[in-house]
Amino acid sequence: MTLQNTRSTNYPEWYQNVITAAEMAELSVSPGCMVIKPWGYGIWERIQRLLDEKIKETGHDNCYFPMFIPLSFFKKEAEHVEGFAKEMAVVTHSKLEKKDGELVPGGELEEPLIVRPTSETIIADSFSRWVKSYRDLPVMINQWANVVRWEMRPRVFLRTREFLWQEGHTAHETVEQAEQEARTMLDVYIDLSENCLAIPVIPGKKPEHEKFAGAIDTYTFEPMMQDGRALQAGTSHNLGKNFAKAANIQFQNKEGKLEYAATASWGVSTRLIGGLIMTHADDEGMVVPPRVAPQQIIIIPLYKNKDKIDAVKAYADNLQAALAKQTAFGEKIRVRVDQRGKESVDKMWEWTRKGAPIVVEVGPRDMEKHSVLVRTRTHITDENWKEFVDFDAFVASAGDRLENIQREMFDRAKERLDAHVRTDITTPEAFEAYFANQNVFLERTDVPTVGFVRGKWSGDETSLEKMKEMRITIRCCPFDQSGTTGKCLLTGKDATLDVIFARAY
Amino acid sequence: MTLQNTRSTNYPEWYQNVITAAEMAELSVSPGCMVIKPWGYGIWERIQRLLDEKIKETGHDNCYFPMFIPLSFFKKEAEHVEGFAKEMAVVTHSKLEKKDGELVPGGELEEPLIVRPTSETIIADSFSRWVKSYRDLPVMINQWANVVRWEMRPRVFLRTREFLWQEGHTAHETVEQAEQEARTMLDVYIDLSENCLAIPVIPGKKPEHEKFAGAIDTYTFEPMMQDGRALQAGTSHNLGKNFAKAANIQFQNKEGKLEYAATASWGVSTRLIGGLIMTHADDEGMVVPPRVAPQQIIIIPLYKNKDKIDAVKAYADNLQAALAKQTAFGEKIRVRVDQRGKESVDKMWEWTRKGAPIVVEVGPRDMEKHSVLVRTRTHITDENWKEFVDFDAFVASAGDRLENIQREMFDRAKERLDAHVRTDITTPEAFEAYFANQNVFLERTDVPTVGFVRGKWSGDETSLEKMKEMRITIRCCPFDQSGTTGKCLLTGKDATLDVIFARAY
Numbered sequence A, B: 001m002t003l004q005n006t007r008s009t010n011y012p013e014w015y016q017n018v019i020t021a022a023e024m025a026e027l028s029v030s031p032g033c034m035v036i037k038p039w040g041y042g043i044w045e046r047i048q049r050l051l052d053e054k055i056k057e058t059g060h061d062n063c064y065f066p067m068f069i070p071l072s073f074f075k076k077e078a079e080h081v082e083g084f085a086k087e088m089a090v091v092t093h094s095k096l097e098k099k100d101g102e103l104v105p106g107g108e109l110e111e112p113l114i115v116r117p118t119s120e121t122i123i124a125d126s127f128s129r130w131v132k133s134y135r136d137l138p139v140m141i142n143q144w145a146n147v148v149r150w151e152m153r154p155r156v157f158l159r160t161r162e163f164l165w166q167e168g169h170t171a172h173e174t175v176e177q178a179e180q181e182a183r184t185m186l187d188v189y190i191d192l193s194e195n196c197l198a199i200p201v202i203p204g205k206k207p208e209h210e211k212f213a214g215a216i217d218t219y220t221f222e223p224m225m226q227d228g229r230a231l232q233a234g235t236s237h238n239l240g241k242n243f244a245k246a247a248n249i250q251f252q253n254k255e256g257k258l259e260y261a262a263t264a265s266w267g268v269s270t271r272l273i274g275g276l277i278m279t280h281a282d283d284e285g286m287v288v289p290p291r292v293a294p295q296q297i298i299i300i301p302l303y304k305n306k307d308k309i310d311a312v313k314a315y316a317d318n319l320q321a322a323l324a325k326q327t328a329f330g331e332k333i334r335v336r337v338d339q340r341g342k343e344s345v346d347k348m349w350e351w352t353r354k355g356a357p358i359v360v361e362v363g364p365r366d367m368e369k370h371s372v373l374v375r376t377r378t379h380i381t382d383e384n385w386k387e388f389v390d391f392d393a394f395v396a397s398a399g400d401r402l403e404n405i406q407r408e409m410f411d412r413a414k415e416r417l418d419a420h421v422r423t424d425i426t427t428p429e430a431f432e433a434y435f436a437n438q439n440v441f442l443e444r445t446d447v448p449t450v451g452f453v454r455g456k457w458s459g460d461e462t463s464l465e466k467m468k469e470m471r472i473t474i475r476c477c478p479f480d481q482s483g484t485t486g487k488c489l490l491t492g493k494d495a496t497l498d499v500i501f502a503r504a505y
Helices: A011-021 A038-057 A071-079 A120-130 A175-196 A242-247 A271-280 A306-324 A344-354 A364-369 A391-419 A428-436 A461-470 B011-021 B038-057 B071-079 B120-130 B175-196 B242-247 B271-280 B306-324 B344-354 B364-369 B391-419 B428-436 B461-470
Strands: A025-027 A034-036 A068-070 A085-099 A102-115 A139-148 A162-172 A201-205 A217-223 A234-240 A250-252 A258-260 A262-269 A297-301 A335-337 A358-362 A371-376 A386-390 A452-457 A473-478 A497-502 B025-027 B034-036 B068-070 B085-099 B102-115 B139-148 B162-172 B201-205 B217-223 B234-240 B250-252 B258-260 B262-269 B297-301 B335-337 B358-362 B371-376 B386-390 B452-457 B473-478 B497-502
Touching (some): A011 A025, A011 A271, A034 A038, A038 A139, A038 A162, A038 A175, A038 A271, A071 B085, A071 B102, A085 B071, A085 B102, A102 B071, A102 B102, A120 A139, A120 A162, A120 A242, A120 A262, A139 B139, A162 A175, A175 A201, A175 A262, A217 A473, A234 A242, A271 A391, A297 A344, A306 A391, A344 A358, A358 A364, A358 A391, A364 A371, A371 A391, A428 A452, A452 A473, B011 B025, B011 B271, B034 B038, B038 B139, B038 B162, B038 B175, B038 B271, B071 B102, B120 B139, B120 B242, B120 B262, B162 B175, B175 B201, B175 B217, B217 B473, B234 B242, B262 B271, B271 B391, B297 B344, B306 B335, B306 B358, B306 B364, B306 B391, B344 B358, B358 B364, B364 B371, B371 B391, B386 B391, B428 B452, B452 B473
Parallel strands (some): A297 A335, B297 B335, B297 B358
Antiparallel strands (some): A025 A034, A068 A102, A085 B085, A162 A262, A201 A217, A201 A473, A217 A234, A234 A262, A250 A258, A358 A371, A371 A386, A452 A497, A473 A497, B068 B102, B085 B102, B139 B162, B201 B217, B201 B473, B217 B234, B234 B262, B250 B258, B371 B386
């Protein structure tokens, strides 16, 4: 039941196949936009629930800002940029009307409105009115919203014109506090990625040329996909006083003097689901880590024997009720009986493609033996994919099983990451030869593989041009910069920065 | 500390004063849009959480559809309408660029996009591809999203260009099943309104001329605001096969024949928060029912005595920890210590204006007596607004106190509703005289008050014109239509329909 394309034969097509087979999302008739279907959206809801708890625990409140931003908000930004042109959706009219039988836009707006690509400017504008005294600080807010960037080559979850995200925005008395905030939220994201999504990451600072425009520092956490590329998954920025100056966020300090506030911002998006797929899915379809699985256990009743339908149904319902009382990760287990009128074998494969962590089948023979047939999604290629387990023993072990699956998934991804960060490449020639290989599915052993390189960088223009040619980027400067100095892997010049080089999504 | 305007002096201004004083929301620099601030958004999050549980319990899954709908989707609708003109936001360009030093829209789109006023059409289009056989039915989905309607006279929560809502869309094999769905969701909404928001309602069917265009039946639940007006708070529609025919949602039935599906849809929005304000707020500010209060109990430590700050802080933290272990409505109590560097009296009034159900103050003297000072928001005008209560007794009673407040709030609103549905008006003259009164705050006894009238309606054109003149509407036909026949209150003609007449938001 392998997908049409596998990771080793055609990685990009495999990615699309997984999404289609798992019924997670699809491209819409609305150009460049996606429909997120229940299984994909259910994963997003789990991410929201887990991250939102942490956002609140760290002292933030949610709120909501308008999605339409007046054009004049972009004027300041445009002033300083030669040939300014930003891809974004522009609302110019306020009605549809019939004219000579044709349907056309009417009611032209005096000032066009931009559909938010991010809410930085409009939120800063509110802050400038909310903040008057040091007593009003810090302001620590977050919003869950849709944003728009006019992508020309849409890919579901990775690059669509509209996507969902959260954006946190905070204002503080000092730049040190903004720095603290940016680092705290980076830690929250690392925790989300590693402990909830089972995606190991390399955290660090973005180099100067990759920073969010106007930020003092941009922090990032870089995961490795199964084709060795990095994924830009989320960032956290210390904006210093730059944004407060532009938006005039001033407060009276304890000494009674007017001062600019320091701000920070941070965000992750539905892109994380793309990262989840490219970290965990296999050639049979999606594999969802239990912590973010909308359903962790699916029960399929086998109804072939018509005389036993009621009895099997009751047995399945009992199993569900017993499991729903168990916990995993400190939460009640999410379990559903699949009662739809489809063949049970089709249901089993459907949930396998969707990547439900555990699929259980129960039929008349299982009832006799007081047992259940358990399939663990991560073990699909192992001998123990199918196990007959005693009913009570399964119920008692369900929480542990889910927690073990989560751990196994993280460990497997961590092993892959660790194995593919090369630190032994020391010359520009070896570096170029390494990245001259095509990116390929990392678990093939019969071809060269390309992952990350950790090494030195001189930081000059020549190095940036060289990277562009090679289509590689600097993902981050890891926090540990204690490595000895050496020669830049791109230019051979003296270098002190220790960075992660990679191709990236 | 009464608000600048009270309900009896200026009801519309009072409404704005409450929202400002409670820091729930504000009109934005983005024309006609609102910023929902943490306390207002916290209430929306509670509504979402409670309603979302019920949406899932009734078998629906959440998903997400694009907010941009191609203009061509509106062509069919426009064909049949003379002088079609719909107020909506139209995206015509895909970038901003600099031209002769000016910032202007660029990259004109081939086909303009409409920002969704509702997702009926684009979701139906997906259904037409998802549904092939009776085995694919029912499809039962919901989305939480922002929608846009180009309002010209914005009022926060009641009428803004962008607002937040949920919209449920389902497809079924038969019209009976769609009808069942519409009624089930009406019941979910009534439960939400009465049991969570403490807003009593009169449910029923919308009359023909008030139905959602294309629906077989539109169901509604009508609450009464403190000025006697109804609020359109949410609706549930049985769309029969009309939408399926327009969008070509066809399935192969059990006999192998192609058939159109039957669909239903239902939605409520941030308007509910407007209803919450106009049902419960008083002349001191907002009053939030405990079930939807972001924080149910606020603890204010009194720090005047500098020597006792640490001790008082510990006392407040202990109280919070003890309360957080208690439950109300089957959930953990939401309690926060207000540690901000403001005067405690200012904090007390701030939380009073915000309508936190219970505000507790603790200072050195309370510590000595092992007691706390409890203020119950709903009792602000009573003798027992302030109570000194033993620490342990308060902790033990906190859940009951919150549940009692919720009940009291519902009972009070229900009493108001019941007292102001007139059933004794039987002639067009008396009816006209009744509605000739201005709407006024219902709890004044020194002036005539105007609420709802329940009575007969003939359903003809003349009656519709008469209502327009009088600026009243038919809110619904209550389900119990067993009343004897009689004369229409508008035209004096024979009538059989028993309806609710009212002014409305």
